[in-house]
Amino acid sequence: MTYRECYEQGCCTLQAAGIEEAALDARLLLEAVCGTNRNDLLVHGEQPVAPEAEEKYLNWIRQRAEHIPLQQLTGEQDFMGLTFNVNEHVLIPRQDTEILVEEVLKELHDGMRILDMCTGSGCILLSLLHYSNDCEGLGVDLSAEALEVAGRNVLKVLTPEKAEHVHFLQSDLFEKVEGKFEIIVSNPPYIASAEVDRLMPEVRDHEPRMALDGTEDGLEFYRRIIAEAGQYLVSSGMLFFEIGYDQGQAASELMREHGYREVQVVQDYAGLDRVVYGTYVERKN
Structure with a gap:
């Protein structure tokens, strides 16, 4: 033909x-x-x-x-001007998530330590390291298969010098994490369980459910991460999340309840809530 x-x-x-x-x-x-x-x-x-x-x-x-996603067939997806490997074990990076990276970059300074919780393909962490200098990054995920993809993406998007400053860890959230970080960023599972089955078949049937399902109300991983993140942030460290369009108020309240100040909700280009972030202020006894 x-x-x-x-x-x-x-x-x-x-x-x-x-x-x-x-x-x-x-x-x-x-x-x-x-x-x-x-x-x-x-x-x-x-x-x-x-x-x-x-x-x-x-x-x-x-x-x-x-309905197998195009990106899983080609094995690649562009994100933040970079090209990442993807497969059925990771969420396909989406343009909406670029809003999260852009907000973190506004606060990211040379030499900072970054923790990317629920790292998946590593697209958030590796983008941040690509567009910064002398920063150190740790990507955490429960899925060994996802971490294998993230590991392949390191030299795909980072120089050998920057690649030396990124590590990945298989852990159930903070279970095996050590040390303190200036920034913690996360795009956790945040879709309510009942809603997952209503997603388009490309997502519902071919992307990893564990990276989508935020349990009954979609907020479980925000609760768990917010409750523990303060132990891993330096004084005045910052926590950033991607959120669903209807989760801005709930996520903001959770952060304030756990000692975060200057909590802000950022909208995406469609005018929908997409990112929430705040600064951790350690409580004094």
Whole structure:
């Protein structure tokens, strides 16, 4: 088949399967297989596609039609101007989470220690280290498979010099964590259990439920992290969370109850609550 014929067949298959952005996904998958760009469809549409590339492309299209996420097929996702490895063991980095990274960067200074709780692919921590100097980072996750992905991403996005200053730890939240940090950041599971089954099939069926399910009300991991984080923050250290659109008030109140001051809720580009952060003030007896 020609390049254009492959694309058109991919579009038809994905449209018939009800894929929301069928034309875009068909093009992106074809570009990933052939190493081409968006102009090739216009300029070189009549060029033949090598048989092995055609076979790989149509196989990917069949899998995408089964609602397997595009990023899991290509194995990559862009985030904060960087490209990360992803698979079925980690959440796919989302543009909304860039708001969290941007807010942390406003407070991040050279030489700080950062703890990324529920690190997943490592995209938050590694982005922070990439865009800062002489900082040290620890990424924590319960999933060994997720930490394997994070480890592969280290040299993918960091220089060898910066890579020496990042470590990953398998732990149930703070269970095995030691030391103090200037910044703790987390994108924890925050979707209420009953809502997980209502998510689009790409998320519900193919991303790790343990990274999505925030138990009955979606707030359990905020409660646990906020209750313990103060023990691991230096004086006037800061705690940052990504939150769901309806969790700003609840998360803010939890932080204030545990000694955080100057608590702020930041909205995303759609005007929805997306980040909450505050400064820890140690309580005196």
